Amino acid sequence: MTAAPVRYAPAIIAGRLVRIAARMRKRGGGSAVPGLVVNRIAPGFLASVLDGFAGGFVIVSGSSGKSTSTKMLVAILEAHGKSIFTNPSTANIAQGLTSALLERVNLAGRIDAEIAVLEMDEGHGAQIAPSLNPTVVLLTNVMTDQIDRFHDSEKVAAMLKRIAQRASKELIINADDAMLLELACDVDSTAELVRYGVSAEVLANNPRGLGYTREATERLSSDAGTVITHVDGRHATVTLAGTEWPISLPARGTHYAVDAAGALSAAASVLGSDFDPALATATLSAVAPVFGRGEIVTVRGKKIEFVLVQNPASFQLNVDSLQRGLDQVLVAVGSDVRDPSYFWPVDSSPLGSVVAVTGSKAHEIALQLSYQGVQIGSITPDLATALDAFLALPEPQTGIKTVIFTADSMRRTRAHLGLV
Amino acid sequence: MSSALTVLTVFPSAFNVNGDSENAAVLAQRARWSGHSVDVVRWQPGEPVPAAAPGIVVIGSTTDAALPSAIAELRPHRELLAGWIASGVPVLAIGTGWEILGASIELGGAAGTIAALGLVDGRAVAASARVSNDLVVSSAFGRLIGFENHARNWELASGSTPLGTVVYGRGNGATGTSEGLIQGSVIGTHLHGPVLAKNPSLADHLLGQVIEEYDARTVMSGRVDDIARAARNVIATRLELESE
Numbered sequence A: 001m002t003a004a005p006v007r008y009a010p011a012i013i014a015g016r017l018v019r020i021a022a023r024m025r026k027r028g029g030g031s032a033v034p035g036l037v038v039n040r041i042a043p044g045f046l047a048s049v050l051d052g053f054a055g056g057f058v059i060v061s062g063s064s065g066k067s068t069s070t071k072m073l074v075a076i077l078e079a080h081g082k083s084i085f086t087n088p089s090t091a092n093i094a095q096g097l098t099s100a101l102l103e104r105v106n107l108a109g110r111i112d113a114e115i116a117v118l119e120m121d122e123g124h125g126a127q128i129a130p131s132l133n134p135t136v137v138l139l140t141n142v143m144t145d146q147i148d149r150f151h152d153s154e155k156v157a158a159m160l161k162r163i164a165q166r167a168s169k170e171l172i173i174n175a176d177d178a179m180l181l182e183l184a185c186d187v188d189s190t191a192e193l194v195r196y197g198v199s200a201e202v203l204a205n206n207p208r209g210l211g212y213t214r215e216a217t218e219r220l221s222s223d224a225g226t227v228i229t230h231v232d233g234r235h236a237t238v239t240l241a242g243t244e245w246p247i248s249l250p251a252r253g254t255h256y257a258v259d260a261a262g263a264l265s266a267a268a269s270v271l272g273s274d275f276d277p278a279l280a281t282a283t284l285s286a287v288a289p290v291f292g293r294g295e296i297v298t299v300r301g302k303k304i305e306f307v308l309v310q311n312p313a314s315f316q317l318n319v320d321s322l323q324r325g326l327d328q329v330l331v332a333v334g335s336d337v338r339d340p341s342y343f344w345p346v347d348s349s350p351l352g353s354v355v356a357v358t359g360s361k362a363h364e365i366a367l368q369l370s371y372q373g374v375q376i377g378s379i380t381p382d383l384a385t386a387l388d389a390f391l392a393l394p395e396p397q398t399g400i401k402t403v404i405f406t407a408d409s410m411r412r413t414r415a416h417l418g419l420v
Numbered sequence B: 001m002s003s004a005l006t007v008l009t010v011f012p013s014a015f016n017v018n019g020d021s022e023n024a025a026v027l028a029q030r031a032r033w034s035g036h037s038v039d040v041v042r043w044q045p046g047e048p049v050p051a052a053a054p055g056i057v058v059i060g061s062t063t064d065a066a067l068p069s070a071i072a073e074l075r076p077h078r079e080l081l082a083g084w085i086a087s088g089v090p091v092l093a094i095g096t097g098w099e100i101l102g103a104s105i106e107l108g109g110a111a112g113t114i115a116a117l118g119l120v121d122g123r124a125v126a127a128s129a130r131v132s133n134d135l136v137v138s139s140a141f142g143r144l145i146g147f148e149n150h151a152r153n154w155e156l157a158s159g160s161t162p163l164g165t166v167v168y169g170r171g172n173g174a175t176g177t178s179e180g181l182i183q184g185s186v187i188g189t190h191l192h193g194p195v196l197a198k199n200p201s202l203a204d205h206l207l208g209q210v211i212e213e214y215d216a217r218t219v220m221s222g223r224v225d226d227i228a229r230a231a232r233n234v235i236a237t238r239l240e241l242e243s244e
């Protein structure tokens, strides 16, 4: 790796010049452009930098739970005294990631951090995976995703397999997901297989399952991996190497406990004998929720919980984990949902009533809610108007103001409310 | 009607990739809103066939990979299904759920062409490309608006009646501008997902055949059908078609 400075210094300098130029043209914009330029002139840059982390390189991927798992894992590793390079999830991973690396890299092509933890969308992750050499790969689950992918969860599994294939030390999978179990069997590598999951009791308390495309028939025993043995609201119990630990979750919902189990398993793999379960569980319990995944934000003096819906399964999980009887729920479905048909199997009836429906697909989702017996207040396609009216309502009688939105509506909501 | 209306949805765990099976729930809600009692029977693979003939049958879409096993599962019940159709039980069949009722399905590749149940005329043939877009159809039930997502065309048998004429989209594809099929009591269509919720005129046509003096005009249907019209108009406006 001594060749790195000679090979990449010109590309790094070029990328930085482009970044300056892009920022001059559009403030805060053009963040992917420097990455594009560097990837053109030095295609090996990305892999070379990522292979240079002495303490390991972790990829987190899967249909959902990536952001929360990544945030938890980074917190645990930092609590153990490790310096971490991590990325915000970007639309175009190769360009966005290269740009993020450019921000931090020195002219020798190195980043001053011991470990890299990167969250990757399965599609883009699979594209760049062949050139990467992660030590640890953590896969969360396979859920039926966007309609324009033709519901082909087999395709998603194939993409995750391409990422899994690259793990050199450990491949960590959610053992309650049958598709992940199968792909792990097929993976041709010497990486050790590490599993995490929930107990039979926890699964029984989720009668609709955990949202995976196919659920594994058997539960993991506590001596075979990290197992969530109890979930009660924001409190859970996890068994690590045979010992039970209490943990607090960033928000209600078994899926957050599962994210925690994945993060703990990955941390134990990365840290080896340095892993301290007491420190890890205490750190994890203090992790704040990610925006749109249970985070409560105060806007214009009003507390709001934002809930991101990424696919029908996460819609169902979120509806099921919300407090019953909320009287101020706003649902926003935007243009990212090209065909709203795939939301129809969701049982949205537990919502009971929704005070406002908005987004470019407002009428479509209002129709779904209506046939599920959900009472609907106003239908206002313009998101900004609906948000302003929703915020202006007096405090709710039950719970807090709750906004359920799809990714596109989340972006617009953040922009309109000035949440960054 | 004194006894409850039965809406049978075929294999809803597998035939619901676009939420098509939920059309059974739409029929049930509309019937309930007009004061009728309804049972939705979810017939799952491997379960015994419902003993009594249902009032209405809904068959939704499944994935191509699941088609051969779905057809094998249904084949022993072919005569029963044929009997229901012959006695006039309305059947709404959507996407691949319609294709399995035809003569054959050209899956392409190693899978080749598979024989289907042959309960209606016509067959599904491979198209040059997948279509995944809005579909607007002019029909006897008014202008129907929805979404189509399929990689095959439907070859109508000579003399067959389509559900309507394509205003926007591909529909049955290949030559001509037809969409769907009406044969006896069977309606087949590429309009997937909540076609009956979005186009209540079609839902009320089905219910009108099985409930005597069915009256769709209720307080709930009034409100919900206004939402459906608005949803259709959003699509029509985007496609530069006249709104209702």
Ligand SMILES: [Zn+2]
Pocket: A384, A385, A388, A416
């Ligand atoms: Zn405003």
